[in-house]
Amino acid sequence: MVLAVCAVIATVLIVTRGGDEEASASQTPAGTTAQNGYGQSGTEGYGHSSDAGHGAAAEGSAAQGGQAERSGPQPVTEVDKTFLVAVRQAGLWEIPAGRLAQTNASSEAVKRAGLHLMDGHSKLDQLVREDAEILGVPIPDQATPEQQGWVKQMENARGAEFDRIFANLLRASHGKIFATIGEVRAASQNDLIRRHARQANQTVLDHLEVLEDTGLVDSATFAEVEEAVTPK
Template structure:
């Protein structure tokens, strides 16, 4: 019975981050697409940093802990660059990740310290990084601000490397390391 509950909770946690708008929030109608991108990717960075810090404490495998440290390091650097860029563009960034992102992390709590936590965390990370790549690709295809597009282009290989480390809910830290943002 407990295993079924853990599996159900893991599945619910993994499915929480479906739909880019729900995961990253809805933009105000007056915001430009470039501003919306910076705001959404900032929320994604905040969510990844929080999730990475949570895994550092609650993951049971060394692989997940290694991946979480890479994710915290890289998303902290990416977010600092994005925040500085937003400031130069006079774009206000949200103060926290979205409610859906926070709920996703909270859903992992009952599994703290277990293999089920690790599996669910990896699945949530896989989904989140897929969505972040979709945001980046949309910005690269249809953004208008050259500086914001350059930041998206720089972030893409880092986010793609993270996805490879967590893809399919499996941990691949030993075989991969992400290119660190400068």
């Protein structure tokens, strides 16, 4: 009788343990998935992000392609051409003027301004020749007769007289073209012209400042520039 009872108890224990092990085994994948829900949702998230990224890239490429197809030769207006010619002619007389300042001037400030003119216009002259060739714009090989007359005037002057002539002639010239550069930069539809106008603007502004630093610019010169740039 005792043996029979023991056998029954043993059977119950075995069945109970088996049921617990099955329950534990069935819960393990669910528990793993729950803890790794960050893994599953993360995987799905990365999958969607990747697809979206490829889609955006494809759309971006298509948009860029469409833009490239739409962009044709950029216009070069008469104002653009006149601007390039003016920059070229400015260098053709202002570089020689800067050289004359090194030999004919008595003021160190004037000599310094001359060095700025030589450096700035040498760089602009290289740029204008490159851009004119690219855009097919003919540019002159010599300054205007008026500009050549200014150089001649400075060649015949020395000391304080040279300093005064140099400062006022160059300040008037730079002041007038400074206004033109702003108009070209604001209105030109051509990338090269806008880039050129930006560089010219920086160069001319520097020259205006070093010329004014000489302390020799007359009030009449400022009045001349004002009259020239004021819309009629």
